[in-house]
Each structure stands twice: as structure tokens, then as C-alpha cells.
Amino acid sequence: MQKLNHESTITLKNGVVLPVVGFGTYKLKEGDEAEHSIKSALEAGYRMIDTASIYKNEPSVARAITSYGLLREEVFITTKLWNADQGYENTLKAIDESLKNLNVSFVDLYLVHWPTADADLKINNKMIDKRQETWRAMEEIYKSGKARAIGVSNFTVEHLKEMEKYANVMPMVNQVEFHPFLYQKELLEYCRLHGIVVEAYAPLTQGNKLTDERITTIAKKHSKPASQVLLRWSLQHGMVPLPRSAKPDHIIENIQIFDFELDMEDMNTLDSLNENLHFLHDPYKLV
Numbered sequence: 158m159q160k161l162n163h164e165s166t167i168t169l170k171n172g173v174v175l176p177v178v179g180f181g182t183y184k185l186k187e188g189d190e191a192e193h194s195i196k197s198a199l200e201a202g203y204r205m206i207d208t209a210s211i212y213k214n215e216p217s218v219a220r221a222i223t224s225y226g227l228l229r230e231e232v233f234i235t236t237k238l239w240n241a242d243q244g245y246e247n248t249l250k251a252i253d254e255s256l257k258n259l260n261v262s263f264v265d266l267y268l269v270h271w272p273t274a275d276a277d278l279k280i281n282n283k284m285i286d287k288r289q290e291t292w293r294a295m296e297e298i299y300k301s302g303k304a305r306a307i308g309v310s311n312f313t314v315e316h317l318k319e320m321e322k323y324a325n326v327m328p329m330v331n332q333v334e335f336h337p338f339l340y341q342k343e344l345l346e347y348c349r350l351h352g353i354v355v356e357a358y359a360p361l362t363q364g365n366k367l368t369d370e371r372i373t374t375i376a377k378k379h380s381k382p383a384s385q386v387l388l389r390w391s392l393q394h395g396m397v398p399l400p401r402s403a404k405p406d407h408i409i410e411n412i413q414i415f416d417f418e419l420d421m422e423d424m425n426t427l428d429s430l431n432e433n434l435h436f437l438h439d440p441y442k443l444v
Contacts, residue, residue: 162415163202167397169329170352173265173306175233177392178412179205181358181401182214190403191217192224197405199225199232201412207332207356207399208259209237209270210251215258223260234259235266235332237310238295243274243287248294252303267304268332269295272316273443284443288316289323296326306330310358311440314347332356333440335396336387338366340431345394357391360398361411363436371430375423388414390427 166174180198185191191214195206199221208218215236222232236259242251252267274287299307308330309316320327331348335341335357348355366372367383376383384400388411391398400411419427 161392163412164204165415167354169306169354171306171329173329175265175306175354175397176203176205177397178388178414179203179207179233179235179356179397179399180408181399182206182208182212182218183358183401185212185214185217185401185403187214187217192221194403194408195221196225197408199227201405201409203408203412204231205233205235205265205397207235207358209239209268210242210255210258211237211239211270215255216260219258219260229261233265234261235268236264237268237270238291240271240274243269243291245290245294248291249297252298256303263302264304266306266308266330267295267298268308268310268330269312271311271438271443272309272313272440285319288319292320292324296324299326308332308353311438311443313441314344316440316443317347317351317353327351328353330354330356332358332399334359334435334437335391336360336362336366337372337390337427337430338362338432338434339436340428342428342431345396349395354397355395356397356399358399358401359436360391360396361387361400365436369430371426375419375426378423379417379419381417382410384411385414385417386419386423386427389417389419390424393419393424 165177180203236255295307306329308328310332372383376386388398
């Protein structure tokens with residue numbers, strides 16, 4: 158595997174470059190908590206910040222970047238379109254609202270947050286038309302320069318195959334829950350085949366599996382914390398992990414994953430942990 162460091166990047170199929178690890182802001186409260194956490198992440202060396210309109214902390218992202226003293230082009234900013242804002246006209250309005258909140262003229266990556274327009278993530282059999290008109294607006298946003306790249310989040314292989322029928326520009330990124338207990342091999346292989354970069358949210362299993370003996374055994378072997386083993390697993394599968402924390406020591410720890418490698422035995426052990434276990438919502442129930 159190519160030697161990586163915290164400044165390493167991945168190039169999307171349209172030529173846009175993004176860091177190999179990002180900082181997630183889910184559940185970081187707007188205001189001091191989010192702002193301080195993001196500044197801690199920037200201090201630690203993160204240069205990709207992942208937010209969403211539904212997180213309600215886009216203004217904190219803007220303040221943190223400005224107060225830290227970085228130029229706009231020095232930080233890769235991702236935000237997401239919320240379910241209730243789907244549809245052609247609503248999507249065009251939503252990006253403008255996010256740009257205003259982030260105090261920028263463009264985002265680096267804009268994602269459709271879920272393959273449903275239902276705010277409660279309920280099953281909805283009438284979503285195909287809505288997804289299609291939403292994506293038409295996403296393509297316009299991309300062509301206008303308001304987003305340097307566009308993609309989706311929580312899309313399954315079936316959702317992506319559906320897009321092949323109507324998309325002029327296929328997603329450049331698919332951000333999904335991904336960790337050894339939810340090793341979505343078919344999805345990962347599909348995305349690789351189609352040049353779609355996979356970003357992994359909840360790569361640390363929301364903390365639920367950090368004491369699993371099979372993980373801690375590998376961690377002890379490398380003299381590393383279990384969290385770094387899980388992040389390294391994502392990285393070595395070619396994914397972009399998006400760890401999240403409000404604790405400065407964890408924020409630093411989560412980016413210090415470039416001074417060791419998991420061997421084939423480690424990777425095979427971690428791959429074998431799959432239970433199709435979702436710690437967040439299951440997009441396979443959304444059709």
C-alpha cells in the first residue's frame with residue numbers, strides 16, 4: 158500500500174482532490190462545542206470538515222475556519238441536502254442557504270443526505286421521481302460552481318443502479334456508515350468499479366465495539382488504541398474515514414493513523430466481523 162500521511166489526498170473522478178481523512182461534526186452542537194471541536198481538528202491537522210444542514214452547525218464551521226486563520230482553499234468543506242429539502246426547486250434553495258450559513262461562495266462537496274425525502278426516514282415507495290428531480294438540481298449546482306463535486310450519502314447499490322438510468326453526472330462520492338461490523342463489500346466493489354469514492358461515517362462504531370476482543374488483540378499487537386485500528390482498516394480499504402469527537406485528545410488520536418499498517422491477517426480478521434450491523438439508520442429499508 159502507498160505510504161500515506163495526514164496530508165495525503167484522493168482524487169475524485171472529476172479531478173477534485175480531497176484529504177484521505179476528514180472530521181465529522183454530527184451531533185456537535187452549534188456554538189461553542191462545535192466551534193471548539195472544529196478548531197481542535199484544524200489544529201490537529203484535519204483539512205476536511207464534514208457537516209450537513211440538519212446538523213444545524215454550519216455557522217460554527219464558518220466561524221472556526223475563519224478564527225483559526227485558514228484561507229478558504231485550505232479547507233475542504235462538505236455539507237448535505239436534508240430530506241425535507243429534496244425536490245428540484247427546494248434543492249436549489251437549500252444550497253444557497255448552506256452557502257450563506259457557511260459564509261462561502263461554494264462548497265467542495267455537496268451530498269444528498271438520504272435516498273428519501275421523508276424527514277423521519279420512513280419507507281416510501283414513491284421516491285424515484287423525487288430522487289430524479291433532486292439529482293437534476295444537484296447537477297445544476299455542480300455546473301454552476303456552487304459545489305466543486307457532488308455525491309450522495311446512505312445510497313445502496315440499488316439506489317446507485319437506479320441513478321444510472323437518469324443521471325448525466327454520476328455521484329463522485331457515496332458517504333455511508335461503514336466499519337468492520339457493517340462491511341458492505343458489494344457496495345464498496347460497486348463504487349470502486351464506477352469511480353465513486355466511499356466515505357465512512359461512524360467508522361468507530363459509535364464507540365460500541367471498541368472493546369471487542371478481536372479488535373483489542375490487533376490493537377495490542379500494534380501498540381495502538383482500538384480506534385486507530387478501525388480507522389486504519391477503513392483507510393486500507395481505500396475509504397475516507399470521518400471520525401467525530403468533541404474531546405481534543407480523541408480528535409488528535411483519530412488522525413494519528415499513518416505510522417503503522419495492518420497486515421493481511423489483521424485485515425482478514427476485521428473483514429470477518431461483519432454482522433450487517435447498523436448503529437444508525439438502515440438505508441436498505443428505503444426503496
